[in-house]
Amino acid sequence: MDQVSVGVLVSAKALQRLRSNQVDRRLEALLIANHSVGTKLFFFNLKGVDLAAHKIRGTHRTPAGEWRRATFAYPQALYKRQAVTEENRTYASLLGQLRSRNTVYLNSQRQFDKWQVYQCLAQNPKLQPHLPLTWQITHWEQVLELAESNPVLYLKACRSGKGKKVLRLERVRKNKYRYTWYVNGLTRGRVGKHSLISQLAKFFGDRELIAQTAIDLVRVEERIVDFRAELQRNGSPRPQVVAIPVRIARTGSPITTHSASMALEEFHRRHPNCIGNFSEFSRRAQEVLEEVYTTIEGCMGRCGEMGVDLGLDRQGKIWIIEANSQSTKVSLLNSYPKSLIVESFRGLLRFAQAEAQRI
Numbered sequence: 445m446d447q448v449s450v451g452v453l454v455s456a457k458a459l460q461r462l463r464s465n466q467v468d469r470r471l472e473a474l475l476i477a478n479h480s481v482g483t484k485l486f487f488f489n490l491k492g493v494d495l496a497a498h499k500i501r502g503t504h505r506t507p508a509g510e511w512r513r514a515t516f517a518y519p520q521a522l523y524k525r526q527a528v529t530e531e532n533r534t535y536a537s538l539l540g541q542l543r544s545r546n547t548v549y550l551n552s553q554r555q556f557d558k559w560q561v562y563q564c565l566a567q568n569p570k571l572q573p574h575l576p577l578t579w580q581i582t583h584w585e586q587v588l589e590l591a592e593s594n595p596v597l598y599l600k601a602c603r604s605g606k607g608k609k610v611l612r613l614e615r616v617r618k619n620k621y622r623y624t625w626y627v628n629g630l631t632r633g634r635v636g637k638h639s640l641i642s643q644l645a646k647f648f649g650d651r652e653l654i655a656q657t658a659i660d661l662v663r664v665e666e667r668i669v670d671f672r673a674e675l676q677r678n679g680s681p682r683p684q685v686v687a688i689p690v691r692i693a694r695t696g697s698p699i700t701t702h703s704a705s706m707a708l709e710e711f712h713r714r715h716p717n718c719i720g721n722f723s724e725f726s727r728r729a730q731e732v733l734e735e736v737y738t739t740i741e742g743c744m745g746r747c748g749e750m751g752v753d754l755g756l757d758r759q760g761k762i763w764i765i766e767a768n769s770q771s772t773k774v775s776l777l778n779s780y781p782k783s784l785i786v787e788s789f790r791g792l793l794r795f796a797q798a799e800a801q802r803i
Contacts, residue, residue, distance in 0.1 A: 448800040449484040450550070450793065451500060451519030455526045459489045463503055463511050469777050469785075471525075475505060477789035483796060486516050489526070490534045498541065521548040521796035523748075524770060527605070529555050548799040550748035550792055552769035556740075558602045559654050561767050564743035570735050574764045581653040584641045591615045596658035598698070599644070601651040605768070607701030611647060612658070613640075626697045659755045659763045662718045668693045669718065670700045670765060671708070671756070672775045673729070675737050676749040678791030679798045683737040683750075685730050686788045689775035705775040720760060729754060732762055740767055748795045 452474070454462070461467070467475065471487075478485045488502035500516045522542060530536040539553055562578045565571045581587060581599070590597060591613060601609035612624045619637045624630070625647065635643055661668045674686040690711040691700035706714075712722045719725045736752050751771030755763040777785060 447482065447484040448521060448797045449486070449516065449519040450521045450523060450796050451502065451516070452485065452487045452523045453526050453528070454487050454489060456489045456491060458525070459487060459503060462487055463513075465511060469782075470773055473782060473785040474789045474793075477786045477793055481790055481793040481797070483521075483793050485793075486514070486519070488516075490528070490532065490538070493534055493538050495534070495537050495541065518542060518545060519547065520800040521550055522553065523550040523792075524553055527770065529603075546803045548748070548796055548803070549745070550796060551750070551771075552744055552747045554744060554769065555603055556744070556767055556769040557652075558600055558766060559652070560602075560743070561740065562654065565736065565739055565764060568735065568739045571732070571739060571764065574732055574762055576659055576763060576765075577657045579655045581655055584644060587613070587644065587655060588637060588640070590655055591621065594655075594657050598656045598658055599648070600654050600656065600766075601648055602654060603651070605770075606772075607699040609648060609651060610699050611644070612698035624696070624698045626694070626699050626701070630694070630696055632696070659765070660757045660759075661755050662758055664692050664715055664718065665695075667695055667703075668697075668700060669711075669756070671729070671754040672700075672705075672771075673733050673752045673754060674749070674771060674773065674776050674788070675733055675752060676788060676792050677747075677795045679794050682734055684791065685733050686791075687776055687780050687784060688726075688729060688754075689779040691775055705779045707779045710779075719756060725756075725762075728762055732764065736764060736767060744769075746799075748792050748799075 486502040486504040488500045492501035498518055502516050503511055503513050505511055528535050530539065559580050566575055579590060595615050597613045599611045599613060608627050610625060614622045616622050621640050622634050623643065624632050661670060663669060669690060669692050671688050671690055673688045675683045676686055677683050688708040689705050690708055692704045693700040694703055712719055733752055737750055741747065751768035753765035755765050757763060
């Protein structure tokens with residue numbers, strides 16, 4: 445059986461660090477996992493792609509632990525670890541060539557658009573009750589109209605990550621609003637109707653937006669809590685829930701990104717009243733998560749892993765906050781043992797093998 449080749453797309457800076465043997469925890473776990481799986485694993489940046497020759501100049505680690513550069517054929521499986529979109533011409537051309545070869549994708553090569561994902565999930569009657577009311581924003585006055593009947597709204601850029609373009613908007617009284625966001629620190633403001641529109645335009649620019657009703661999330665010491673679930677395929681018929689780290693926001697923050705995190709099991713031990721019956725919550729969460737994964741695959745295409753953010757309100761209802769095409773796994777790395785991370789990558793690489801051999 446021939447080795448299945450897996451190319452890992454990383455940034456130029458990350459590739460340089462690898463060549464200096466500075467390997468971050470995520471990629472180190474991937475390398476350890478590959479010791480037992482045995483794929484032909486190499487790392488590359490877009491500058492190393494030769495579109496004319498269908499070759500890639502990349503870097504791999506030898507069995508002796510040395511990093512060496514080499515020229516590789518296009519991989520049978522692609523794992524995207526760089527934040528790049530098809531607006532990059534080289535990346536768009538590379539994807540076009542890989543699609544014609546039926547390349548296996550270990551994570552979605554398309555950045556998820558929050559409005560498109562919402563529309564996709566809303567078509568599933570099992571998931572629709574778990575979705576907060578969501579609107580596509582086409583003009584700023586629409587926000588003011590929605591705020592009249594929804595005292596607290598979350599405005600989100602359709603294409604963004606790490607909570608950078610998320611704003612909480614609260615109507616405090618007629619034509620008076622309070623906004624909050626967290627980007628390099630907490631920002632708060634209180635403005636009138638006309639000032640609000642200019643503030644929103646300044647914060648979001650010309651990005652496409654959605655608005656969602658706020659979820660009355662469970663809290664710890666008045667800090668909101670959500671769940672960043674990590675899912676993947678490992679050759680089984682259904683996607684696997686690897687783990688569900690819990691994130692506790694900073695005081696006053698409208699998002700849980702850049703927050704404290706811990707394993708779900710540890711969170712329940714410390715705060716047993718937040719989620720109630722542990723087994724029941726885990727069962728319900730797994731059902732929702734698997735349904736989210738397969739539904740998005742039906743819209744966006746099959747992939748090997750996905751991050752999904754869930755919320756739990758104070759009445760015990762599970763809500764779908766958003767799905768992530770390229771999870772950084774920060775909460776997972778900070779909450780669970782290295783052995784679990786390694787095992788999850790083993791499953792992901794086995795998925796690459798199984799899919800490549802099936803095609």
